[in-house]
Amino acid sequence: MRKKEIERIPYLGLKKISRKKDVKYIGVTAVKIVGNKKHLFLEVYKNKKESKMVPVVRIILTEKEFWNYFPKTEQWTRQKVEKDGGYGNYIWGEKAVTWEQIEKENVLQSTEDLERIKKFCKIKIPVYYEARWWQYIYKHEDDLATAARIDREHRKFVRRQEALKDRMSHTAKLPEKRILEYADRIYFHNKHHLYYKKCGSWAKIACSKCGGVTDARWRDGISYESQFQKHTEEPREGKSGKCPMCGAVGTYKCQGKIKGEYSKKIHLFLGQRYKEDGAVLRYVEIEKAWTLGFIEGNDGPEMYNAAEELSGVEVARAYFEPGKKVQIDYHKHDLYRNEDFWDDCNLYGLANIDIKAATIMPETYEELKNTIFRYSGLKEYDEQAQEVNPIRYLQNYQKTPQIEILAKLGLSEIVKGINEGRTGIIVDASAKRLDALLGIRRERTKKLIEEKGDARLLRVLQIEKSLDQHWTEEQVNHLRETGLDIAHIAFVLNYMTIQKLLNRIEKYAGCAYETNCGRAVANIRNTAIIYIDYLMMRERRGYDLHNTVYQQPRDLSAAHRQMVTETNREEVKKRLEETEERYENIKKRYRSLRKEYCYEDATYLIRPARSAEEIVMEGRLLHHCVGGNGYLSRHNEGKSYILMMRFRKEPETPYITVEINPEQKKIVQWYGERDTKPDEENIQSWLDNYLEKLKSGTLQEETSEMMTMTA
Template identity: 25%
Template sequence: MESISHVLGITPLSWDVQEQVEECVAKFISRWRRKKKEKALEAKYQLMERHLDMFPAYPSNLDEFCENHVFHKSIVYLSKLEKGRRWGRCMHCGGRFRLDRSVKPGSEGICPKCGVPVRFRGEWAEKPFVSKAKICIPYLVDGQVLLRYTNVQRAISPLQMRPEYDYTDFFLNITVEKNGRQKTYAYWWRQYPYYCSGWNRLRNGSECFSATYVYTENLPEIFGERYCHVDLRAGLQGLCRPIWFYDLLQNLRNIPQAEYLFKLGLPVLAANLSSQKPGIIGFSELTGVSKQYLPILRETQAMESEIKLLAASKKWVPFEAFRQLCVLNLDYYSLNTMQSIMEYNSLGRVLRYLQSQKKRKKTFANLLGIYRDYLDMAKRLGYNMKKKAILEPRDLKVQHDLMAAQLAEQKREKENSLLPLAIQDGLYWWAQEYANEKYQVVYPQTRDDFINEGISLNHCVGSVGYYDRHVLGRQMVFFIRQTPQPDKPLYTTEIDMDEGRIRQLYGFSDTSVPKDVRAFTEGFVRAAMRWRSAQRIAG
C-alpha cells in the first residue's frame, strides 16, 4: 500500500485501514468501468436506432416488381372437368381461358394470355402455393447509400384474385462518408432461442453473404446513369438469377475485368470475381470456354462453378443441356460431383439419365452421389465403361447396391486370406496352450472369428482395425473361454506384444471382467513373453 500512501500524501496506514482503502478503490474502479461500458453500449444502440430509422418504407410498386422480375413462374388454377374441358385462371395476369382435358393439375406450361411459365393446380387445393426469394432494395438518404436485404414470400390462393406478398428484413448495410472516407455499417437480424429475436451490429464492412435479386427501379437515382462506366439498371433489370450485389459494386470499382464481363451481359460472373487477373482481358481467358457459349451464358447467367463444367467437357455441350443444368441450381459440391461423372459420360446424357431416375424419390444431389459411386465401383470391378448398359443401368440404386455388395465380398475374401497366410508365415511361432481348470486361451484363426466374436459379445473387435493389427503381430487379440466350452464367446482381450501388457479386456457390451479372469489373462501375458524370449534365445 506504499503506492496509495504516496498518492494520498499520508503516512503508511495500518493493515486494517489499508484493506478498507483497497476495497474502496476496487469498488470505485469497478463502478467506473461498468458505467463506461454501459455508456458505450447505450451509444451503440442509439446509433443503431438512428441507422434503422433512416430506412424508408418499401417501394410502392415492390409487389409488382417481384411478380414480374423475381418470381419467374406463376400459377394457373383449374376448374373441374365439364364435358372434357375445363377453365383456367392465371394468377399473374388474371386472364381466364378454356383448356382441354390433357392439362392436369401438377403439370407445367405457358399461360396462353400473358406467356408466363406456370404450374397448373386444381382450384379445390386447400393450401396456398408459397414461393420464397431474397431481394436487395437500395436507397439514397441524405447522400448515404443504404442496402436493405429482405426475405420475400409470395402466397397464391385460389380464393384470392392476386398473390399476397410478405416482406421481412434480415440484413442492412449503411455506407456513410466520414472524414473523407467511406464507412460501412452492417446489421443482422438474429433469431435467438425461445422465440427471441433482434438486430445485431456486425463488424464494420461486413456484407450479406446471401445472393439476392436487386430492385432496379431507383438505381439511376442512387448510382447515376453510369456507375463505373456501366448502366446498372439496364444490366440487372432482366436478371434471372440472384446476385451478390455488394460484391458487384466493389468489383466494378476495383477490378477492370468485372466491367468487361458486365458489359458482355454477365453480371453474376462479374460479381463472382475474387481478384484482379493482370494481363487477362479476353472472354476465353477469363471463363475458360469458347465465345460460342456466350449466348447461353447470358441467358442462364451461369456462375463460375457451372462454367467450369463447360471447360471440363471434352465435347461440345448443347445449349439445352446447359440450360437444364442451370435450372437445377446445384451447389458447389454437387457441381464437383457432376464434373467427376463427366469423365465417364457427357453432361447432356447424365442429365437425361438422372432425370429418368428421379422417380426413385431421391433429390438430384443425392442421385449424383449415388451415380458417381456406381461409376467408380464399375471401373474398379473392371466393367467396360463405354457400354451404355453399364453407363446407364435401368435401375441405378439396385445396380449400385449390387456392386457395393460385390466389392464388399471381394474385400472380405482378401481380408480372410491375410490371417491364414500370416499363421503359415509364423504369426503364432511362440504360442503354446494356456489353460487351467476354469479358463483357457483361444487363438483366432480367421477373419470370421473376429466378426463372430464382436457380434456375440456386442463390442467392436470385429472392426478391421483390430484384425489388421493382430495380423502384424504387434497388438494381438485373444479369446478367453471357459475350459468346458471353448467354442462359446465369453471374454476378449487385446495385448500389446511389444510392451507385454493388457490393452483391453472386456466381456459382453464392454463390461468389466471378474478378478479371476484378469488374473488368468495377466498370467497368460507373462507366459507369452517368456515363450517369445525363450524361443528367440533358442533360435
C-alpha cells in the first residue's frame, strides 16, 4: 500500500454534524484509485463542529490489504475495526455497553456510504443488522487477515517440508544389519528359548532358533529300544540346555507359563557425519520377540512351532550443523493411510516421543572425528557413565564447550548434572580455568577430580569460595554430609565458627561423621536442618544468639518444639489483628444478625459469628477452611453468613460451623472437625427444622418460649 501517497490525499471532511445527542461518531466513505488499484476510504469523525475537517481515523481497504491511519499521532496500524474482536470496542472511540447504545453512537453520514461499503466489502457471512455497518468492514478485514495467515502458514509448511527433504536426502543409509547383529550380540546375547512339556520320561521340546518341535527322552529307560531313542537333559524352567535338533543353546520355558508372544526392547544411538562437518545422531529401537505357536490336540493345546524375530525401527534423528540450532525429526505412522513418514515436530501429550539415555554404538566416534564434535569429549564421558543421551550432551556442549574438559578430567557427576539441567553448577561460563568455571578455590580442583565431580562436594566447595572461607579437608567432608546450603552456613557464621557448628550437629545427632552408614548420614542431615531452623526462629523472635544458652539447648527437639509454638502463637495473633481490622462489618452486624438467626432448644444452640476473630479461631480449632479470606469477605459483605452451632450446655466449645445464604434462606454447607459431619442424620434433621422456622418467621417466638420455660 502506498502510504505516503495516501497521506497526501485531502481528508473527505464531514459535511454536517448530527443533531442527535446520542451520536458520537460519524463515518464518511469514498472510493479512490491509488496506484491503479481501487481503495475504499472510511474516515470516522467526532460529532463536533471543531472536528469536521480532521478524522479520528482513516481506514483504507483494498481487495487484499487494510491499514489504519491516525492523523493525531501520524501512525499507521494493522488493527481491525473491532479491537481484539471485542464487543463494542472500536479503534476510534470508547467501549460501549449495549448494542442499542453502539448503534446510536456510531452512524454513517448517508445511505450512499453504506451502499459503498457493502459493494466494496464482498463478505461471505451476511450482516443481519445494517445499522451495524462497521461489521462489513470488520468481516472484510478478518477475511483478509485469515487469508494472509493461511498463506503464511502454507509458505512456512512448504519451507519446512523442503528442509525435511533436504535433510533426508543428505542422511546416509542406516546400516540395519550391523545394528541388529550388534544388539543381538551385546544385549540379547544371542538368546534363544527352548519351550517344553514333560510327559513321564519324555519331553516335547520346541526351539525358537530352528522353529522345530520334537520329542526326546530325558530319563533313561530300561528297555533295549530306549538306548536308540533321542535323549536330552531334563528340562527345567530358567535353566540352559541344547536343542536336540539344531544344537543351539537356549533357556528352557515351560509351555504352561507361556501366553503367546514375549518380547524385549532396547534403544541405541548411532552417530554419522552429515553434509560437510555436521553430524546426525539416530535413535533406534530394537525389539526381539519370541513366539510359541499352538494347535488344538486331543489332550488340549499342543506346541507345533516356535520362532524368534529381531527387528528395529529408527525413532528419531537429531541434526547438528555449525551455527544452527539442533533439529530433531521424528518417525511417525499415519493410521488413515497406513504408512510411515518423517516429520520435523514431535507428537503431543501422552503420545510424546521421548528420547532417553541409551548405548552409543562404537562406530559413532569414528564418524564424529570429521565433524564439529571431534573434540566434544563424548567418548570419554560415555566410558564413565552407564548410559548417555548424546543429543542432550552435544546440545550442552554447543552452549558450554568447557564440558569437554570436564568429561576428559573424569568429572562425570558434574557433566551428568549439566545434562540434567541442574542450575548453579557453572558459575562463570566464559572462564578458561576449571576453578573459575565451577566457582571453587584453585587448590580444591585435585580433590574434586579424585571424587569424580561429586555434586555435594562441589556445592560445599562453591560455598567455601563464595563466603571467602578456608576450611580443612575434614570440615569439607563433614559439611558435605550435613547437606546445608549457602544461606544456612552464612547465617550460622554470624554467631559461631564452622567447627563449632559441625561439633554441635554431631553431638545432637548422636552419630559420627564419615561412617558410610546411610542411617547415620540421614540422621546428621535431619539434625542439621532442625538445628538451623531452631537458630533462625530464635533470631526472628529477638533472642541474642551470641548467648551460648540459646546456641546450645540441652534438648534440641524440645527447644525446637518450643520455638515452633512461640512462632505459631505470634502468627495467629498477627492474623487475628489483620482480620479484625479488615472485616470490621462482621462485628458491627452481629447484634442485628443475632435477632434474626439466633435459636436454641433443649440440646443445641445456633448463632451468627460475633467477629472475624471468632471465625478464624473456629477454623483453627476445628481444622477446616472457614477462617479463610473468602468466607470472611462474604460474611463481611452480607453475601453469606457464618453460624456457630454448639451444644447448649457448652456454648463456647466449637462443634458445627454452618454457612447460610441470607437471600434464599438456604444452608450452603455445614461441617464439623476436619471437614467431617458428626451425627450427620440427626444434625441435618435439626438444621432442616431450623430453616423451616427461619423461613416461617417463628424462630424468635420459639426461642423466647424456650428461654421462659428454662427460667
